[in-house]
Amino acid sequence: MSENWEPKIITFVCNWCTYAGADLAGTSRFKYASNIRIIKTPCSGRIDPMFIVSAFEKGADAVLISGCHPGDCHYNEGNYNARRKFTMMKRLLDTLGVDTRRVVFAWCSASEGIKFSRLVNEVTESIKKLGPYTDYHSLNQEER
């Protein structure tokens, strides 16, 4: 681990709640760690479990997924699907040998700018403690 290693965290968010929440963190100037890279999807229901695997392959140290609170989904039930899917996904990742502490699933609404910034900081801190995630990355490179 190099001296000034910083974790890379890929973040998938839905357009209606968490993306707007992140915007609010911005307009309110709530500072947070610069480790995350946000990918916008219309709804957390669009997020494919394979995105996570792919992110780890490409060198992510953690994946953060956040959508509307249950019941608030812009698309009615899209995020219920996501929740079901990701509970299953966590189990799947577990059997694949992925360190599931590195996959964080959270709810964050458009008005929770402060929650978003705290979330990012907490995840970054905890991943810093865990160190870089090379297992999956190298496994993938071997295959290639």
Place this chain on the structure above:
Amino acid sequence: MLIKIGREVNLLAFSKKLEKETGTDVRKCYQCGKCTAGCPMNFEMDVSPSQVIRFCQLGMEEKVLNSRTIWYCIFCDTCSTRCPQGVDIKGVMDGLRRMAVARNIKPKSNVRFLEKAFQSIIYLFGRVYEPGMVGMYNLRSGNFLHDVGYFPLMLRKRKISLKPHFKRTREVRQVMKRAQKMKLRKAKELEEAK
């Protein structure tokens, strides 16, 4: 009455304790009063059934355990059957009475003596033996002539036999002894836990 609520009082603690004892959560009650409205014994009670539940919500354990009410409830279940919120009021009354017995709080009605008499009779005979029971009750409650007026009548109709019927008495006694031992053991464990 002044009810003091400070940081040191945990209102929920008693509700939780009651829930453990009786399986019913008094916090569900929204004080509609339907239980009080239909209780056949309300006029004998110092605190009405809905008020008992309210005091429980406020954590006022002493108030309810020292009420007349818990001794006058006859477990008819009218209240619980009609309660819109599914509060088992009867169950709470029963639980409070057990708590009061456990703490040796002096009963506010004679019913406790009847219970004691009843227990002794079963211990002795395994089944109920009314003359013995009423006799023993009268001795304990100090109300010697009570109901004795009915005896000749009941005897004449042969509704009471003077001969007690014994059944599985040994076994019943064993069960009672074991239950008693268990109770003592649990009380001790509780003490130690404290």
Place this chain on the structure above:
Amino acid sequence: MARIGVFVCWCGSNIAETVEVSKVAEVSKSIPGVVYSVDYKYMCSDPGQELVKNAIKEYKLTGVVVASCSPRMHEKTFRKAALEAGLNPYMLEMANIREQCSWVHNNMDEGTQKSIDLVRMMVEKVKRNKPLDDISIPVTKKAMVIGGGVTGIQAALDIASGGIPVVLVEKESSIGGKMSALDETFPTLDCSQCILTPKMVEVAQHPLVQIISYAEIEKLEGFVGNFKATIRKKARYVDVDACTGCGTCWQKCPVKVDSEFEQGLGKRKAIFIPFPQAIPSRPRIDAENCLKLTKDRCGICEKVCPTKAIHYDDKDEFMEVEVGAIVVATGYKIMPVSAFPEYGGGQYPDVVTSLQFERMVCASGPTLGDLKRPSDGKLPETVVFVKCVGSRDPEHYHSYCSKICCMYVAKQTMLYRHKVHHGNCYVFYIDVRSNGKNYEEFVRRAQEQEGAQYIRGRVSSIYKDGDDMVVEGADTLTNSQIKVKCDLVVLATAMEAPDGIKQLAQKLGIGYDQHGFLTEAHPKLRPVETATAGIFLAGCALSPRDIPDSVSEGSAAAAKVLGLLSKDTLDKEGVVAIVNELTCVGCQNCIRVCPYNAIELKDICNRQGELQRQVAHVNPGLCTGCGTCTPSCPSRSIELQGFRDTELYAEINALAEL
């Protein structure tokens, strides 16, 4: 080959303070595919937009990334500019380096590095974007309103006065709903008939409104703007067009049965109109009680009818209508006394529902407004009102509050005292819910000026003792039991969803809750819409409401319909799902997860017209672009345009370069 342009904005100092914008523009040039990049002080300003437009033309750009603020802010602005420059607007993406970067980080290095990453991700995405077209759907400029209560009448009138024709479908033989049975109404105490009848006449006479009474929805097909409804017109045995409403038939008919309109307190004939002001004022025959139809006797009505309008061989008929939008206003029903065993379970005639009480005091009611108790016609000198009957009782009935009974009970105490000045009336209540304009004042008036005695406690039981009714309640404020001997008991029974509402909801493809009330798309922001585009809700079909709320919602739903049908076509974003029919295996996973029922199976036939297989097909009119279907597909055959797998993976892959 992709030719991408990158435009980095300073946002004055907002971005430039934490991000080295010139460096971002410089580094961007090295990203494969980028042929042009530039930074500028205010990209959204007119000169900024010109810069983008000119570059598109000059460098023949196939894609654009604007690195600036949140797309929620200016995506529309830049996409419009792209379009003006001849580039498909969906070929423009934004990298959010302000809200997600300069404003939340302190350090110039961090900010610059992250901005470059964000630009790189968007470049990779936009390289794979496909041009999309907005979708345009033709609409049928006609609406349907289901339910002809005051809500439905209001909606129909408002839509029609906006110039859109309306079909109003009512399941009873007359429109009017519950309001036609009420006496005076809170909070102003105006007579219900006096304010409703003119509206009923207006809707009946409106040239753009077609009322189809005694009819129900049989089937609904299609989607927003293009519904096709099949309506079952139930056999009425009276030719509505020939009949003049002269009334001879119902005067002569020998059969008398309980009138539903009078809540069982009055009688009607086997051929009848439910109430004198009925619209249409044409009778129908009640097939279950007519002697001709049950026993082949009588036939009097046919003989006396001057217009030969009676047809005993009438059958249900079906008609189809095409409409662009639908308002559901099917209202409510109230629970009967028989549902409450502890209150006598319906065995005492002098325990009545609140709706029965309305008929008992109404001047057009069975006693012509003389208040008489049902058992013996005696004037009730003491009346007890019981609130929350069947409401707020999750253990036995409904958990919800029926919302309006607190108000109409206050009203009914007044109506009672206006009729019986010396009478006593008591109200057993748990809470008084009076949160509307002038409502609390109204309830106070009932208590302070009109002599209603309120007692706080729920009633445990009601029984008859001799001539008297006895109400066993409590007063929790003094902690006593209260027994009231009285002549009449009025139960404010809960409002419930009407019969058949679940079946209707299933036919329409809209949601309902555990109580059977229809569910709105969002309780605060879309209160009169359903999750199904083009179908709207109003009034008590949603949950208990009073007339002011119901009427407001009727108008709100009408406004939504008018907005929807104001154009000839519906435009929507091209962000919808598309199925690759070659690879789809027809597993229907996507159909199961789609929250909008936007996907159906489609037959694939060979040239001879023989069925080969079935594949999924997305109706772009219904698809909202949520993307839930995409990850569910095992064969990767359904893709959300604008968020296709290749596009999103490109963003992830860009990470490898970081």
Place this chain on the structure above:
Amino acid sequence: MKYGYYPGCSAKSTAPELDATTLALIDFLHLDIKELKDWVCCGASSMHSVDKVLHTALSVMTLDAANAEERDIMVQCPACLAHVLEAKEVLSKDSELKSDVLEAVGKQVDANMKIRHFSSILHDEYGLDKIREKVTNPLQSLSIASYYGCLIVRPPERMQYDDPENPMVMDQLMSTCGAEIVQWPFKTKCCGAGTAISDTDVSLDLTYEILRMAKNNGAECICVLCPLCQNNLDLRQKKIEQRYGEKLNLPVLYYTQLLGLAFGLDPIMLQLNRLFVDPFPLLKRKGIL
């Protein structure tokens, strides 16, 4: 239908006529019901405020007795019924109470048997139609108010007897026997029998209300199924009449006695003479005896 009869203590002491008529009906209708040899007292209402474990354990001993004879349980006393049903509930779910109870009983006991009241068995297992066939001495023009008391119907989820506010089981049995049934509001109102010994006055008030209401609704006699209710309404009726200065004269018969009468069984066998309020004048007037 193979039941073990659990009479309970009352049937063997204060309600011998209930016991006798039950056995007579079993015999007359050729039912496969036999008294359980090893039943014990259920602990009735008094015991459970003292010790929940003990009170449940006693009922579990009776369940055990039924298991030993491989029979379902038929109960006559509603209090006993409530307690054995409660014991069955305790045994059906794992809980601390269950393990304590089994520890007290000292053995494992299963509770898979059916537990039903005799009137339910007659009403829906034997069946009203078959009962109608057996009626040789219809109780014609006898107006009967059925009084169920509070124990048999509540709590409804446990007792599974009938509507807790307006049960009809006895009413239907009686109308099948040709009687006029009285619809009245106090079928399940509590009579206060539980306090009859400890607070007699209280129960007198409650009992008076019930008797008066039955009379006002036109009842000539009352039909009961609970020994506690029977005692309360019958034995104390005279005292009530004195106290409230009102002549009531309402015989209080067990439904088994009335069924027996309708089936033409010997009045001696039905032990009508054990009732305190003499039913003979009424029954004679109606031509039933």
